[in-house]
Amino acid sequence: MSARRRTLAAASLGSALALALAACGADSPHDSSTPRTGKPSASASPTGTGHDHSSMPGMDMNDGDGLAGEKDGYRLTSNAATLPAGKGTDYRFAVTGPDGKPVTRFTVEQTKRLHFYAIRSDLTGFQHLHPTMADDGTWTAGLAALQPGSWRLFAQFTPHSGTGRSQDLVLSRTVTVPGPAATTPLPKVSTTTEVDGYTVTVRGELMAGMAHPLTVTVSKDGKPVTDLQPYLDSYAHLTAFHEGDQAFAHLHPRNKVNGDHGGPGLSFHAELAKSGNWRLFLQFRTAGRLHTAALTLHVS
Incomplete structure (x- = not known):
């Protein structure tokens, strides 16, 4: 079992965090195994010059929970x-390495070299995508329509x-997004939810x-249900986001x-x-169709 199938780091001050899920709150689920096409333009390709990006728009420098824009020299x-x-x-x-250059070699995890997630600040609009990479290390993620507000975009990878x-x-x-x-209120805590005629129940304190x-x-x-089909080398993909700061967690069964x-x-x-x-967002596949179920879980 690969390291990514186990608990993924997502803890403040370096604590290990794992969990996840996948789904699409109020919006329709979107998986980009067949992403939108579009060649990266030269102007959009990061140069990786090694400059200080601490003041760049959208770049958070705090470490842990997947909320950092930089970790161990990777940006x-x-x-x-x-x-x-x-x-x-x-x-x-792009992902730049400790040498300031775009990283172009990634380990395949769960059948993909990189997993990409989008979530709005109120934890709606979840998208889980699989971008394409150009030879220069520029990735292109084809996002579905976004609603106005503040969005956080996550890249999960292994050099x-x-x-x-x-x-x-x-x-x-x-x-x-102008x-x-x-703001959509977070749905109440519940151990069960329905999606596409399926009932998903979560148990655990x-x-x-x-x-x-x-x-x-x-x-x-x-x-x-006993006919779940493999999705990303597993029977489900679970992603979770913490209310308030959008801290990220992810795992597989x-x-x-x-x-x-x-x-x-x-x-x-x-x-x-x-x-x-x-x-929590849980993605699972039946009869060739991907389903995304969402529910709110409380952690004591």
């Missing part, structure tokens, strides 16, 4: 501080070489900073993959470093 760089509202758009970025080789990293930046931004088992059960019309026979129970090893409410 998430982009010229885009704003994105248009109400229409699909390409977001171009294939250099000082960060085999190290799982999550870096993020913020962008502004226009009137109405989580405490901040402690590892606990978390079980997700999928049913339909009152009957257990520990169930062994055996063809299109997943479910109904999915077992996770979860550790969330922060107390409070987390918005």
